[in-house]
Amino acid sequence: MSDSQSPSSGPRSDSVFQENLKDWVRGHIGGQTWEFPPNRLSQLLSAKTRKLATTTQTANTPPIILQNHHIAIDTIENYDCYIDTLADAVANAQNNFIERRPSQCLRSTYGDERSHHPGLVKFLNTALDSCKAGLGNEVQQAIYKELKFYVWDKPAQDGLDSAHPLKPALAGVLGEEELDSLFWIPPLEGRGMKIPGEVNGNWTELVTHAATYARVLFSATPLRQYALVIGYNPKERAMRFLVFHRGGLTASKPLELDSEQGQKDLILLLLSILTWKSLADAGFPTWCNENESQVHLPAIYSTPVTMHSELHHSPCIRGRAAHVYYLHIPHLADPTSAAKAVGAAPLDEYVGPVSHTQGPSETKTYDSGRSLVDVPSVENTTASISISRDLASTESPLSATRSSNPIRVNHPLKPGDYAVMKLSWIKVRGLGHKPIEPELLANCGGMFGVPRHYHSFLAHHQDDCPTTNHLFLPSDTDQTTRWDLFDADVTPDNIPEHRSLLGHVISHAGxxxxxxxxxxxxxxxxxxxxxxxxxxxxxxxxxxxxxxxxxxxxxxxxxxxxxxxxxxxxxxxxxxxxxxxxxxxxxxxxxxxxxxxxxxxxxxxxxxxxxxxxxxxxxxxxxxxxxxxxxxxxxxxxxxxxxxxxxxxxxxxxxxxxxxxxxxxxxxxxxxxxxxxxxxxxxxxxxxxxxxxxxxxxxxxxxxxxxxxxxxxxxxxxxxxxxxxxxxxxxxxxxxxxxxxxxxxxxxxxxxxxxxxxxxxxxxx
Structure with a gap:
């Protein structure tokens, strides 16, 4: 599907739309489904650092910036993956796990799907214990060191995007205490979903349900690069790691859990998650500290800018997923205010969700316009934003975006000013399809009927790592990785959708x-x-x-x-x-x-x-x-x-x-x-x-x-x-x-x- 054809906002809570949710998900993702070998996916999930570019003939691709993002496709060869340095820890964890004879936890294929849940949870938690044992003291640095799976299979305490609360089969959360309540966006004392799990004997049905969970995860933390869901097929006794991103779905090939190789592959993938030492490693942006309503735009203003409120939200998985925020340039009367602004917040602390009316399904990132509300009064600084406090990195302050200086600034932003920031995942179309929006805004901004334009930038979620979905996609010509899941026609439109997160700052909203x-x-x-x-x-x-x-x-x-x-x-x-x-x-x-x-x-x-x-x-x-x-x-x-x-x-x-x-x-x-x-x-x-x-x-x-x-x-x-x-x-x-x-x-x-x-x-x- 082309951009103009892929729906982005999902069904409303009306019963007729809720019944069509699964059909919408299938059409939404379409033919953009891929599968990678476990070792390749483990590198993509792993914490990683981008190699420094050199000027030699063997130079790595330089960092992707605004001017070249439409022709530069990022690849895993540009990175050092931390999982590749843990060969001994991986082997120790795999041996530990296999010695425990974990497949005894899994039920045979008889019985309904719910009967498999307790054994599967025990199996996964045993695998996590083996991973932690293999890592030794190093596991203490992992932000998901307390990850544990629980049987859930009932509605969560909250729903997002005007949809009814979902009920994943399994819940991967942080903490050992018994799980008695579950939230997608938890209150201060609640526990939040980290990795949902789904159980179904049919992969198409399983992925369809899993996609609804991914949609909610994206709505809870809109600027994340991907959302991970674990799926288990009891008929095949096989598991897949399902990575949903703005270009569709990339899954692991099925892990046959009865086999020694399948069990080893599971350990490898779980260990990749335990390499995350900061939320940037997990694909969350550190240039944007949304729990404190702060964003760092150094080309415009030297200190973090307040994200006053959320103006527009387009709930989706695949697509541009446009988000619009109302910004307020802070006054620097207190010299410590900038330091406070980037301070870390405890995990799992959230502010309440923004209220908006969900729009109909459509061909483009779009939300019926009703969430584009009038700007609230400036006193309303506690504006509701449906974003997790997880986005506050516990390791480092907000990082600068790796973007060029503004093409044109009609007048400089100063303390007390307000502006609007729009972020969307733009498709990289290759040579001949350079995105025109930054140039259009720069050349037309401020004309009658067009808001003034301050700046356009390519977001980077950590130093030199562009916020793209490129790593989760095959090359345009590699059809061996295609997972023909939804019987979608394989056409030229079904080439991988490489997308980059672009931002634009303009003068005002309406x-x-x-x-x-x-x-x-x-x-x-x-x-x-x-x-x-x-x-x-x-x-x-x-x-x-x-x-x-x-x-x-x-x-x-x-x-x-x-x-x-x-x-x-x-x-x-x-x-x-x-x-x-x-x-x-x-x-x-x-x-x-x-x-x-x-x-x-x-x-x-x-x-x-x-x-x-x-x-x-x-x-x-x-x-x-x-x-x-x-x-x-x-x-x-x-x-x-x-x-x-x-x-x-x-x-x-x-x-x-x-x-x-x-x-x-x-x-x-x-x-x-x-x-x-x-x-x-x-x-x-x-x-x-x-x-x-x-x-x-x-x-x-x-x-x-x-x-x-x-x-x-x-x-x-x-x-x-x-x-x-x-x-x-x-x-x-x-x-x-x-x-x-x-x-x-x-x-x-x-x-x-x-x-x-x-x-x-x-x-x-």
């Missing part, structure tokens, strides 16, 4: 269009966002992912740059169109005070590259499917080559507005059934039916559909018909070039502003 206080405010924000999109087009970029989560509004106007079009030497065929755009903007009283913004740039393209530097480029399809044009969806369904054009983005703006009008809480009809059905249509895959109701001639009364939708419907109807006429004109030409696309952007903006004026400009008496 809230969802759904929460607009009235229709006029909503429409004005959409006008301003259109101008932001057009500004990107003026700079040669096309956004290609206009969605409810990427078009935001602010209650109070934010002052910035004036909207302008350079037409002094414009000899193009659309010069008159651009002059008319400026005239319409004057009629709409557009100034430098902006309430609507376009954010994000994950799917953006640079027209210069597409049409000039890469003439063989055939175009592709991108976006969030609830907001993609019908033509784009049809091309995607039929796997046709298709140039995603500005007309598709303008249709996306329409569908964003339609969604916001239908989902607005201002709609409070007396009979809510009809509105609820419309909301079901627009959010859960029947958008065409919703659009037919909104734009057709069916009577929609205030009593059935609510106030805001009733007021907005004439505008939506006029706008949709104007778009259809614009599309007809475009189909007559269908010219594929940067000039043609810019012309289409001109005509599309003129068309929209003309419709908007009818509803925003008060006629003069």
């Amino acid at each position: 809230h969802s269009l759904e929460s607009a206080p009235d229709f006029r405010s909503l429409l004005l924000a959409i006008v301003h966002a259109h101008l932001g999109y057009y500004n990107m087009c003026q700079m040669g970029y096309q956004h290609r992912d206009i969605s409810i989560g990427n078009v935001l509004m602010a209650d109070e106007p934010i002052e910035g740059a004036h909207f302008q079009i350079d037409i002094l030497d414009d000899a193009s065929a659309t010069r008159d169109v651009r002059l008319n755009i400026l005239s319409l903007c004057k009629e709409l009283n557009i100034s430098n005070r902006c309430t609507g913004f376009v954010i994000d740039g994950d799917m953006a393209v640079d027209w210069k590259f597409c049409f000039e530097e890469s003439p063989s480029h055939t175009g592709d399809k991108a976006g969030t499917y609830q907001f993609m044009s019908d033509t784009l969806l049809e091309a995607q369904a039929q796997e046709l080559d298709y140039w995603h054009s500005p007309i598709d983005d303008y249709y996306s703006f329409y569908y964003v507005a339609q969604w916001a009008c239908i989902c607005s809480p201002l709609n409070q009809p007396k009979d809510s059934w009809h509105l609820e059905q419309l909301r079901e249509d627009v959010t859960r895959g029947l958008r065409a039916r919703a659009s037919l109701k909104v734009t057709g001639f069916l009577r929609m009364t205030l009593e059935r559909y609510g106030a805001l939708l009733a007021e907005a419907r004439p505008f939506l109807r006029d706008w949709y018909r104007a778009l259809e006429m614009l599309e007809v004109e475009w189909e007559k030409k269908r010219e594929i070039s940067a000039v043609a696309f810019r012309s289409m952007a001109d005509h599309g903006l003129q068309t929209f502003l003309g419709v908007a004026c009818k509803y925003l400009v008060v006629p003069q008496p």
Whole structure:
């Protein structure tokens, strides 16, 4: 699957969605399932340090940085793995374990799966005891030295992402005391899940359940590199270590626990976990101390920056998993404040989860926009963040990110300022697919309708170790490691998804269009966002992912740059169109005070590259499917080559507005059934039916559909018909070039502003 096709946010807690959770997981992971020999996986799990690059011909690959991450694929050859230095400890532990005849703990295959749980737990804990004995005193340095498995098989005390609490068969936690309660995000005195375990006689079913646990682990600690689940198949008496990451699943080949080799392999993999001496070794970021709400961005500010609150959370396993945080630059009145900020916190201490409404399943990292809430008051410094205190490293303070200086800083951040940080796992597509978002934000940030951009960086979870999933993936051509688990078609789209964690810091956030206080405010924000999109087009970029989560509004106007079009030497065929755009903007009283913004740039393209530097480029399809044009969806369904054009983005703006009008809480009809059905249509895959109701001639009364939708419907109807006429004109030409696309952007903006004026400009008496 491509980025535009892989769903990211999971089902809501509604019963119908909960029943479909397993189907969603299978489709979500798709064909991105791989299996490695145990010795290879043990190296990947082991604590490791990156080898220093040299200038000789045998040099190792230099550290991956922002400028080269799209072409540099990290490999295990770049690392010294600590497990490789423990040959004697591994052999001693293996011999100790085998001498205990551990397979006697395992039941034969009769009986239900629950009957295998006690013996399996005894088997695993015996293996851990042998590992600790093999390590000797060195085990005292392991952060998981108290790891122990327990039979659980009942719901945990908490659920995440609006899902019902899950009930893993086994629970790997820290501590010897009897396990009477279990949390994914435990309170101060609770015990938290470290390594879940699942038992099932069918690998497909087992992995499906295990994936739901991994999804919750990622939500509990969003910036971790991977989530580990142990799976046991009693019919085969085989175990797998299941490593879920942002590119899918990488598992160990089955460990046959009746065999001596299988038992040795189990010891090797468990010992790899016991090599973790810091949380960075376990794949957690040390540049971000989320339990204390701190992040280190040295290119922007010399001391840790406060993570004031979580604005956006996209629960998923595979995909971009976008996270957005509201940052506050601290005042340094207390000279010890920086030292306090990076101090370690006890393991298993947590703050409460953020409250948000889960969005529907979709094609792109996305969370219905409802979690993109308005910025809280500055006094609310105890904002809830659903992140474990485990992320506070007990070994070292926050480390600097290995990233370049900002491409452009419009003005320096200073104590007391606020900003927004977005983090997402961007797919590494190789030469010819350089991610454009950092460049787009740097060149367009601060223009009307686009937030100011401060900095972009590639996250490193410890010194010189980039936060990627590269090590858990085979090469693009290595099909011997493919685990055909979900019967997914093996296509070019199923090559390994190498992803890197990229961060962007921008000047401000907003809230969802759904929460607009009235229709006029909503429409004005959409006008301003259109101008932001057009500004990107003026700079040669096309956004290609206009969605409810990427078009935001602010209650109070934010002052910035004036909207302008350079037409002094414009000899193009659309010069008159651009002059008319400026005239319409004057009629709409557009100034430098902006309430609507376009954010994000994950799917953006640079027209210069597409049409000039890469003439063989055939175009592709991108976006969030609830907001993609019908033509784009049809091309995607039929796997046709298709140039995603500005007309598709303008249709996306329409569908964003339609969604916001239908989902607005201002709609409070007396009979809510009809509105609820419309909301079901627009959010859960029947958008065409919703659009037919909104734009057709069916009577929609205030009593059935609510106030805001009733007021907005004439505008939506006029706008949709104007778009259809614009599309007809475009189909007559269908010219594929940067000039043609810019012309289409001109005509599309003129068309929209003309419709908007009818509803925003008060006629003069």
